[in-house]
Amino acid sequence: MAVYTDVSAEALEVFLQDYSIGGLLSCKGIAEGVENSNYLLQTQSGSYILTLYEKRVRQGDLPFFLGLMQHLAQKKLECPLPVVRKDGALFGELAGRPAAIITFLQGMSTGSPEIVCCRGAGAALAKFHRAGSDFALSRENSLSVSGWRVLWQPIRARVAAELADEIDRGLDWLTCDWPQGLPKGVIHADLFPDNVFFLGKEVSGLIDFYFACNDFYAYDLAICLNAWCFEKDLSFNQAKAAAMFAAYNRERALGPDECEALPLLACGAAMRFFLTRLYDWFHVANDVLVVKKDANEYLHKYRFFRQIVHPSELGIL
Amino acid sequence: MAVYTDVSAEALEVFLQDYSIGGLLSCKGIAEGVENSNYLLQTQSGSYILTLYEKRVRQGDLPFFLGLMQHLAQKKLECPLPVVRKDGALFGELAGRPAAIITFLQGMSTGSPEIVCCRGAGAALAKFHRAGSDFALSRENSLSVSGWRVLWQPIRARVAAELADEIDRGLDWLTCDWPQGLPKGVIHADLFPDNVFFLGKEVSGLIDFYFACNDFYAYDLAICLNAWCFEKDLSFNQAKAAAMFAAYNRERALGPDECEALPLLACGAAMRFFLTRLYDWFHVANDVLVVKKDANEYLHKYRFFRQIVHPSELGIL
Numbered sequence: 001m002a003v004y005t006d007v008s009a010e011a012l013e014v015f016l017q018d019y020s021i022g023g024l025l026s027c028k029g030i031a032e033g034v035e036n037s038n039y040l041l042q043t044q045s046g047s048y049i050l051t052l053y054e055k056r057v058r059q060g061d062l063p064f065f066l067g068l069m070q071h072l073a074q075k076k077l078e079c080p081l082p083v084v085r086k087d088g089a090l091f092g093e094l095a096g097r098p099a100a101i102i103t104f105l106q107g108m109s110t111g112s113p114e115i116v117c118c119r120g121a122g123a124a125l126a127k128f129h130r131a132g133s134d135f136a137l138s139r140e141n142s143l144s145v146s147g148w149r150v151l152w153q154p155i156r157a158r159v160a161a162e163l164a165d166e167i168d169r170g171l172d173w174l175t176c177d178w179p180q181g182l183p184k185g186v187i188h189a190d191l192f193p194d195n196v197f198f199l200g201k202e203v204s205g206l207i208d209f210y211f212a213c214n215d216f217y218a219y220d221l222a223i224c225l226n227a228w229c230f231e232k233d234l235s236f237n238q239a240k241a242a243a244m245f246a247a248y249n250r251e252r253a254l255g256p257d258e259c260e261a262l263p264l265l266a267c268g269a270a271m272r273f274f275l276t277r278l279y280d281w282f283h284v285a286n287d288v289l290v291v292k293k294d295a296n297e298y299l300h301k302y303r304f305f306r307q308i309v310h311p312s313e314l315g316i317l
Numbered sequence: 318m319a320v321y322t323d324v325s326a327e328a329l330e331v332f333l334q335d336y337s338i339g340g341l342l343s344c345k346g347i348a349e350g351v352e353n354s355n356y357l358l359q360t361q362s363g364s365y366i367l368t369l370y371e372k373r374v375r376q377g378d379l380p381f382f383l384g385l386m387q388h389l390a391q392k393k394l395e396c397p398l399p400v401v402r403k404d405g406a407l408f409g410e411l412a413g414r415p416a417a418i419i420t421f422l423q424g425m426s427t428g429s430p431e432i433v434c435c436r437g438a439g440a441a442l443a444k445f446h447r448a449g450s451d452f453a454l455s456r457e458n459s460l461s462v463s464g465w466r467v468l469w470q471p472i473r474a475r476v477a478a479e480l481a482d483e484i485d486r487g488l489d490w491l492t493c494d495w496p497q498g499l500p501k502g503v504i505h506a507d508l509f510p511d512n513v514f515f516l517g518k519e520v521s522g523l524i525d526f527y528f529a530c531n532d533f534y535a536y537d538l539a540i541c542l543n544a545w546c547f548e549k550d551l552s553f554n555q556a557k558a559a560a561m562f563a564a565y566n567r568e569r570a571l572g573p574d575e576c577e578a579l580p581l582l583a584c585g586a587a588m589r590f591f592l593t594r595l596y597d598w599f600h601v602a603n604d605v606l607v608v609k610k611d612a613n614e615y616l617h618k619y620r621f622f623r624q625i626v627h628p629s630e631l632g633i634l
Contacts, residue, residue, distance in 0.1 A: 009425040009515065025423040025516070028357055029348035040345055040357050042423070047359070106342040106359070108326040198326065199342070 005037045005052050005095050012041075012050075015094045018085045019101060021045045032194075035210055037097075040104070047104035049080060052097040057210055059098050064139045065209050066090040066100055068132065068186065075131035078205030080105045107197025107204030115243045118228050120203040121196050122244035125188065125224060126251030128206060129217045132186035141189065141213040143272055145171075145178050151275045155282050163299075167271075170302065174268050179216070179261045187220035189213055192227040218258035221248060222265035225314065226273065226301050234300050242315030259316050263308040270305055274298035322354045322369050322412050329367075332411045335402045336418060338362045349511075352527055354414075357421070364421035366397060369414040374527055376415050381456045382526050383407040383417060385449065385503065392448035395522030397422045424514025424521030432560045435545050437520040438513050439561035442505065442541060443568030445523060446534045449503035458506065458530040460589055462488075462495050468592045472599050480616075484588075487619065491585050496533070496578045504537035506530055509544040535575035538565060539582035542631065543590065543618050551617050559632030576633050580625040587622055591615035 013024055022044030030049075032038045037052040053062065066082045067090070073081040080102040082090045091100040110117055141147070149171060156164050188195070190211040197204045221244075229241040248254065277295035308314060330341055339361030347366075349355045354369040370379065383399045384407070390398040397419040399407045408417040427434050458464070466488060473481050505512070507528040514521045538561075546558040565571065594612035625631060 006428060008428050010427075010429075012425075024425065026421075026514075027425055030357070031346035031348070040347070042364070047364075104343075108329075108341065108344055110327075111323060111325050 005054070005097060007037075007039065007050075007052070007095050011095060015092060015099065016043065018087065018092055019083060020086060021048065021083060021101065041101065048083065049102045049104055050094075050099065051102065052094060052099045053091075054097065057098075061139060061210075062091055062098055062100070064137045065212060067137055068135055068209055068212055069102065071135045072128065072131050072209075077127055077131040078105070078203070079209070080205070080207060105197055105205045105207060107199045109194050109197055111193065112232070113193050113228050113240070114201075115240050116201045117193070117196075117198065118240040119243040119247040120198065120201070121191065121193075121224060121228055122221075122247035123251050124196060124203045124206055125191055125220060126248040128188055128191075129185055129220070129252055132212075135186050138186075139213045141187075141215040143189070143211070143213075143276065144215060144219075145175050145268065148174075148271060148275050151279045155275075155278055158282060159278070167275075170267070170271055170306070174264070174271060177264055178268065179257070179264070182216040182218055182258055182261060183255065184214060184216055186212055187215045187217060189215065189220060189223065191220065191224050216258075216261075216265065217252070218254065218261055219265045219269065221245075221254075221258075222262055223269040223272075225262070225266050226269045226298070230301060234297065234304075236304055236314075238313075238315040240315075242317070245314075245316050259311050262311050262314060262316060263305055266305040266308075266314070267302055270298050270302035274302055322371070322414060324354075324356065324367075324369070324412050328412060332409060332416065333360065335404065335409055336400060337403060338365065338400060338418070358418065365400065366419045366421055367411075367416065368419065369411060369416045370408075371414065374415075378456060378527075379408055379415055379417070381454045382529060384454055385452055385526055385529055386419065388452045389445065389448050389526075394444055394448040395422070395520070396526070397522070397524060422514055422522045422524060424516045426511050426514055428510065429549070430510050430545050430557070431518075432557050433518045434510075434513075434515065435557040436560040436564040437515065437518070438508065438510075438541060438545055439538075439564035440568050441513060441520045441523055442508055442537060443565040445505055445508075446502055446537070446569055449529075452503050455503075456530045458504075458532040460506070460528070460530075460593065461532060461536075462492050462585065465491075465588060465592050468596045472592075472595055475599060476595070484592075487584070487588055487623070491581070491588060494581055495585065496574070496581070499533040499535055499575055499578060500572065501531060501533055503529055504532045504534060506532065506537060506540065508537065508541050533575075533578075533582065534569070535571065535578055536582045536586065538562075538571075539579055540586040540589075542579070542583045543586045543615070543622075547618060551614065551621075553621055553631075555630075555632040557632075559634070562633050576628050579628050579631060579633060580622055583622040583625075583631070584619055587615050587619035591619055 012027055016024055024043055026042040027039050030038050030040050035056045036054050039050040041048040041050040069079055069082055072079050083101040085092060091098050093099060195208045196206055225241055229237050231237055274295055277293050281295055329344055333341055341360055343359040344356050347355050347357050352373045353371050356367040358365040358367040386396055386399055389396050400418040402409060408415050512525045513523055542558055546554050548554055591612050594610050598612055
């Protein structure tokens with residue numbers, strides 16, 4: 001969670017003059033999103049989310065992120081929709097930062113996903129892949145294999161030698177064996193339970209598209225395996241994975257090459273979250289209101305996926 | 318700001334069964350209130366604030382706080398109203414804590430109050446004093462003169478000797494000269510700009526009654542002098558104080574004894590916030606998402622008020 005930037009009522013009123021959503025009634029910083037400052041905004045026309053993009057989100061990427069949300073909403077995928085300004089732009093500037101207003105999505109995320117939630121998330125991910133398949137813009141995944149080495153270099157010296165060797169070997173292996181030519185398109189790349197809203201047990205929509213990029217669809221599913229299918233004690237729940245696969249597969253059929261690659265892709269996804277969390281552990285200042293997430297959790301998941309021999313061990317039929 | 322406690326959708330749905338406000342649509346932790354965990358709750362019947370009372374708020378005080386809000390709302394003072402549960406109670410339990418749902422108050426606080434805001438706050442404070450004057454319950458001010466010594470003892474050894482002597486002398490003087498017999502009643506005791514909402518330049522209501530207690534009305538005004546009438550460079554703005562006094566006085570006439578006592582009461586209020594901030598500085602854990610507030614600001618204000626000879630220097634006519 002994070003709220004970084006203070007927004008004054010005065011500055012917000014000026015910002016709202018560029019929109020046609022009525023007068024300001026309320027604006028409260030919310031504990032949502034790790035990378036940006038988010039506010040729940042109420043105006044005379046309803047509830048919205050106001051997002052201020054902090055420095056980790058490059059302004060040059062905003063047309064991709066916000067355009068994607070617009071594209072997905074047009075395809076009837078349930079997700080927040082950027083509100084268009086009077087001048088036609090999707091974002092402006094507030095408190096010195098790029099800032100956008102997006103529609104409010106009802107629902108709540110779940111901290112302990114049951115099987116039915118994993119099923120919902122799997123189906124939603126496949127629908128997202130389908131809806132995004134004809135989106136005109138593209139964005140490289142800067143947090144894929146080659147990006148991991150960039151993260152790893154400055155922190156390598158700060159971990160125990162044995163662990164450093166293990167990560168070196170892992171990166172070599174992943175670089176060498178990373179698949180080529182799997183089906184590709186726009187992926188969410190961060191579909192953690194935080195980013196899927198439910199009303200009751202039904203998915204009400206997806207949020208937080210600020211890691212979205214072009215990469216293998218199956219890699220997105222591998223991220224979800226990491227994010228949804230482990231219990232609090234870090235044991236893997238094969239039934240949850242099986243439910244997620246089956247639901248995904250019903251909406252978008254996975255090819256044999258994708259299924260085959262999943263254990264390796266899941267290792268890669270675990271490595272990605274291990275490295276970004278470790279990097280943040282060393283680099284994010286303590287005085288910012290960010291909960292530093294535990295990197296060890298993903299080291300554990302990496303080691304789990306590393307010893308998988310066959311996709312069926314993950315519940316893939 | 319603070320959000321301490323995670324609330325699961327499942328637990329919240331159970332909690333809501335004791336209310337008649339419709340099904341859960343959304344619930345987001347908000348950066349509001351220092352002492353409690355607050356959430357913006359949306360149900361089928363509208364927006365509410367869900368408050369979980371953390372350990373600093375004693376459960377035994379909740380009937381006073383929540384009853385006061387009910388009383389004030391009945392007197393048409395603009396403030397949040399606790400929603401009554403089906404069983405008639407004003408609070409229940411959620412995530413192991415006492416928890417209440419209160420109505421949502423529109424408006425936003427101001428980070429840099431102009432004179433017109435000080436005038437609004439002064440008038441609102443006087444209306445609050447009038448509206449609370451016939452409230453049946455009472456609560457002692459545990460953060461008045463004798464309480465300050467309790468805060469001071471465990472931290473005295475941790476500040477420089479010269480400063481410790483200054484605070485000792487200040488506490489002796491305040492204890493000795495603290496007025497007797499000024500008009501008393503329910504005071505807010507924490508009416509900082511954070512706790513006054515505006516729509517445009519008009520006060521839309523007051524929030525956060527969790528320091529309310531019985532004490533001198535003029536002491537409440539002295540707190541507001543500290544909270545509203547200094548510029549960011551910590552210079553005192555007499556015009557703001559004069560506007561606040563005049564607006565207060567129109568709604569509730571201040572007696573000559575109250576005006577006379579204001580410089581001393583303002584010293585006391587500065588001492589109170591200096592000591593509680595210093596205490597928190599030493600005692601609040603760093604891993605909790607609380608912004609530790611600067612104690613030095615109130616040492617500066619204490620010293621300013623300490624050298625005031627006559628109330629007119631504060632803008633009091």
